[in-house]
Amino acid sequence: MKKILISLIMLTALYSCSCSSKKPKEKTYTIARDPSWEKISLLGREDHLKGFVDDVLRIISKEEGVTINLVATSRSQIHNALKNGELDAIVSNKRVLKSREDYYNFSDPFFFVGPVLIVTSDSTVKGFEDLYDKTIGLLTGSDAILYVEKHPSIRIKTYYNILVGINSLINKDIDAVVMGLVPAHAYTENIYRGKLKVVSDSLTDNSLRLLTLKTDGKNELIDLFNRNINKIQEDGRYDMLLRKWGLYQ
Numbered sequence: 001m002k003k004i005l006i007s008l009i010m011l012t013a014l015y016s017c018s019c020s021s022k023k024p025k026e027k028t029y030t031i032a033r034d035p036s037w038e039k040i041s042l043l044g045r046e047d048h049l050k051g052f053v054d055d056v057l058r059i060i061s062k063e064e065g066v067t068i069n070l071v072a073t074s075r076s077q078i079h080n081a082l083k084n085g086e087l088d089a090i091v092s093n094k095r096v097l098k099s100r101e102d103y104y105n106f107s108d109p110f111f112f113v114g115p116v117l118i119v120t121s122d123s124t125v126k127g128f129e130d131l132y133d134k135t136i137g138l139l140t141g142s143d144a145i146l147y148v149e150k151h152p153s154i155r156i157k158t159y160y161n162i163l164v165g166i167n168s169l170i171n172k173d174i175d176a177v178v179m180g181l182v183p184a185h186a187y188t189e190n191i192y193r194g195k196l197k198v199v200s201d202s203l204t205d206n207s208l209r210l211l212t213l214k215t216d217g218k219n220e221l222i223d224l225f226n227r228n229i230n231k232i233q234e235d236g237r238y239d240m241l242l243r244k245w246g247l248y249q
Helices: 002-020 046-064 078-083 162-170 181-189 220-235 237-245
Strands: 028-033 067-071 089-092 104-106 115-120 135-139 155-159 176-180 196-198 207-213
Touching: 028 046, 046 067, 046 220, 046 237, 078 089, 078 207, 115 162, 115 181, 135 162, 155 162, 162 176, 162 196, 176 181, 181 196, 207 220, 220 237
Parallel strands: 028 067, 028 089, 135 155, 135 176
Antiparallel strands: 089 207, 104 207, 115 176, 115 196
């Protein structure tokens, strides 16, 4: 009886060891990116931004030892796919609003797409505080007007073509232009290099974020994402990806 008992103990120990030595199943997340990047002015760099986002997610996948399946879906179906469980998360530029926070978890912003302030290269303007009683050019219909209107001393002139506004700025007819971050940097770093400069960060919090559906459970995917975005921004890989895809922040 004693021998049988010892044998059973040994078998139990061996079974426990073999189970504990098995590699845990890799966690898998299914994520889609908004195919239309709602209201983002990208000057034809839509595929560049998609490539950047995909590279960011691949790095996070490798860092965390998880599988991230990137899937394509239509703009009309992407939020339904999240709600019915086909997706674990989406990459979107949905604004963080109180009403939306009841339904979604939002990651930290990882790519700003809001408007920025452009002035001539010889201008002493460093921000809106230097534009008292000055004139700013905006694209007709731009939601940046909501930000500029918070400064009642500033005069606003709208243009149907922002390039006309930029030429007005170069000719000193106006004092600054407010336009989207990506095209602003594209213009000032290329065809208007040496003539114009960007003097602000994004004026709004409009940005790409990871969104998950709000549940009672822990928000592990958002935490994982935020942790790794901070890491790659600090170690230089984020800037490397911006250069790779010809993007700016």
